[in-house]
Amino acid sequence: MDSTMERSSNIIDLPNEVLVDILSRLAVQHVHQLQAVSKLWLRTISSPHFRRLYNKKSLNRPRARVVQVSDYKHSPSGMEMISRTISISTMDLAVDNNEIQKDFSFEDIIAPEHSFFIFSNLIIFNHKVCNPTTKEIKGLPISSYPSVSFDVAYIPSNNTYKIVHLYGTKTGPNYNFNYGGSAVEFRFETLTLRDGGPIPSSWQSLAHQEWFSYKVHSTCVNNVIYWLVGRVDRMEKHIISMEIETEEFLSSVCCPKDPYYEEFPLIENGELADLNGKLCLAYQSEELSRIDLYVLKDHKKQEWVKEHIINFGIGSLFNVIGYVPLKGNNGEIMIDSGKQPLLYNIEEKRLRKLPRPKMKIHIGLYIDRCFNLGSARLSLQPRVDLLSEGDQL
Numbered sequence: 001m002d003s004t005m006e007r008s009s010n011i012i013d014l015p016n017e018v019l020v021d022i023l024s025r026l027a028v029q030h031v032h033q034l035q036a037v038s039k040l041w042l043r044t045i046s047s048p049h050f051r052r053l054y055n056k057k058s059l060n061r062p063r064a065r066v067v068q069v070s071d072y073k074h075s076p077s078g079m080e081m082i083s084r085t086i087s088i089s090t091m092d093l094a095v096d097n098n099e100i101q102k103d104f105s106f107e108d109i110i111a112p113e114h115s116f117f118i119f120s121n122l123i124i125f126n127h128k129v130c131n132p133t134t135k136e137i138k139g140l141p142i143s144s145y146p147s148v149s150f151d152v153a154y155i156p157s158n159n160t161y162k163i164v165h166l167y168g169t170k171t172g173p174n175y176n177f178n179y180g181g182s183a184v185e186f187r188f189e190t191l192t193l194r195d196g197g198p199i200p201s202s203w204q205s206l207a208h209q210e211w212f213s214y215k216v217h218s219t220c221v222n223n224v225i226y227w228l229v230g231r232v233d234r235m236e237k238h239i240i241s242m243e244i245e246t247e248e249f250l251s252s253v254c255c256p257k258d259p260y261y262e263e264f265p266l267i268e269n270g271e272l273a274d275l276n277g278k279l280c281l282a283y284q285s286e287e288l289s290r291i292d293l294y295v296l297k298d299h300k301k302q303e304w305v306k307e308h309i310i311n312f313g314i315g316s317l318f319n320v321i322g323y324v325p326l327k328g329n330n331g332e333i334m335i336d337s338g339k340q341p342l343l344y345n346i347e348e349k350r351l352r353k354l355p356r357p358k359m360k361i362h363i364g365l366y367i368d369r370c371f372n373l374g375s376a377r378l379s380l381q382p383r384v385d386l387l388s389e390g391d392q393l
Contacts, residue, residue, distance in 0.1 A: 019044060024054045028133055028368040051159055051195065051370040058368045062324055064091040064334065064341060065132065065366035066100055067118060070359050081110050088123075088132045090366060091354060093324050093334070093343065100355050104135050118364040119152040119220075121371070122161060129163070129193070129373065132366070136373040138199050143167065143189065151227075153220040153244040159371060161193040162244050164225055165203060166215065183211040183231055190247060197374040208249050210240055217271040221279045224250070228272050228281070237270065239281075256281060256294040256304035273320040275307075276331060282320040289313055291320070293333075308333070310344050312351070322365040336363050 014022070023031055023045065031054070035042045044050055071085035087105040108126065117124040122131060130137045145167035153162050169185045187210075189203040212229040216237060219226055223244045230237040239253040255270065269284035279296040281304070293308040310333070312318065321334040324343065332352075333344040341354040341363055 016044065020050055020053065023050070024057050028054075028058075028370060031370065032134075045370075048159065052156065054368075054370050055156060055159065060325055061094070061368060062322075063093055063366045063368075064321075064354070065089075065118065065121075065364045066091060066357060067116060067123060067362040067364075068357055068359050069362075083107050083109050086125075088130075091341075093332070093354075100357060103132060106137065116362045117150045117152070118362050121154070121366060121369050122152050124150045124152070124163070129199075131371065131373045133369060134372055138197075138373045140191065140199065141202050143203055145187075145189075148186070148215055149218065151218050151220065151225050153223060153225055154369075155223060155245055157245075159195045161371070163191040163193065164242065164244075165189045165191070166227070182233060183213055186210045186212065186215075188242070193373065195371050197372065199373065206247060208242075212240075219272040219274050219279070220244070221274045222277055224279075226272050226279055228255075228270060239272070239279075250299065253296065253299060253302050256283070256306075269317075271319065274322055275320075275333070276323040276325070280307075280320065284318060288316055288318075291318060291335075293320070308344075308346065310335070310351075321363060324365070334365065 019041070023034065023041075026034075031045055035045050066089040068087040068089065069084055070087060072081045073083045074080060075082050084107070085105055086108050087102060089100045089102045091100055121133060122129055124130075124140070127140045127142055128137055129140055140163075143165055145165075148166045148168055151164045151166070153164070154160075155162060166186060166188055169187070188206045188208060190206065191200055191203055193199065210229070211231075213232040214230055216228040216230055218228065224241050225244055226239050226241045228237060228239050237255050239255065241250045241253070242248065243250065269288075271282050273280045273282055275293065275295060281294045281296070283292045283294065284290070285292070289312050291308075291310045291312075292306055293310070294304045295307045297303045297305050316337055318338075319336040321336055321341070324332040324334055326332060330345070330347045333346065335342045335344060335351075340356040343352045343354060344350070345352065
């Protein structure tokens with residue numbers, strides 16, 4: 001037997017626990033390719049146990065997902081944009097010399113509702129959902145109600161995603177549901193995406209309702225979706241939340257108090273973020289040169305603690321994207337300045353610039369995850385030289 005056959009045989013004959021450990025360390029595109037090695041490897045990679053293990057380990061390997069919009073096409077008159085090119089890229093945040101690596105691109109028809117909603121691994125736009133990991137784009141059922149926003153939560157226990165559609169009973173200018181001070185009834189409906197599909201044909205309405213004037217921001221932390229909302233008539237903002245698995249709504253949470261006027265909550269320039277598994281409210285100073293990060297320590301007591309202050313020295317709007325774990329207890333906070341993404345090292349208290357895209361971007365954190373929107377696996381030809389005799393696919 002030559003050395004090639006010996007190596008092939010050794011690879012195929014690895015104990016299952018060793019094989020699972022090795023495969024769980026690879027990038028997901030390589031895992032998909034290795035499904036074609038043998039029937040054993042296909043069964044191993046397709047098993048719920050492996051997919052849960054892989055998805056859990058991937059939490060410590062986040063990357064940046066960059067969505068760039070370019071190449072607009074116009075109508076024959078040149079007055080109306082009819083389509084655009086969407087480019088999907090990633091950045092590896094674990095290395096110093098980060099580069100934007102283009103994955104794929106596709107053409108998107110411009111529709112009245114063409115906003116992007118970018119989550120850890122999914123992109124929602126024009127009643128479609130895109131899984132950039134598998135390059136799948138699937139249609140979502142059309143809702144009967146005008147959209148305010150979509151939010152997505154990943155449920156690791158059963159490897160599913162849940163999309164929550166927030167809508168109002170009326171529409172205001174630019175879909176902001178602001179009626180000059182009056183509160184509006186908002187409702188919710190959900191859609192569950194399971195590994196392997198198919199996409200459900202209809203939304204499931206929830207009985208719960210909320211009253212507010214407008215939505216500011218939202219995020220998902222530990223299987224709970226939080227919405228920062230406001231009421232113009234009361235000059236206040238508060239946070240509503242829903243436990244994603246049970247679809248039960250929790251008690252509302254007030255925003256942190258203004259450090260200078262303690263009787264008033266912070267109501268301007270605030271947004272929500274997941275900061276290492278804790279709900280964070282990022283408050284930007286009036287001069288737009290500093291971000292104060294408040295962490296919710298106790299939901300029932302509504303106790304907020306200011307944990308970080310990030311000084312930029314320049315006046316600009318910033319968005320907190322999320323938390324990037326590093327070795328030990330250290331970590332970095334990813335921030336989007338609108339023009340260039342940044343990383344703030346918590347321990348060293350310093351900012352690091354990431355590559356600046358050439359065009360308008362939408363950015364979010366991305367985690368390799370074994371999940372398919374459809375039942376079809378990647379159509380790959382098996383490597384014959386790695387197949388043991390009698391184990392051909």
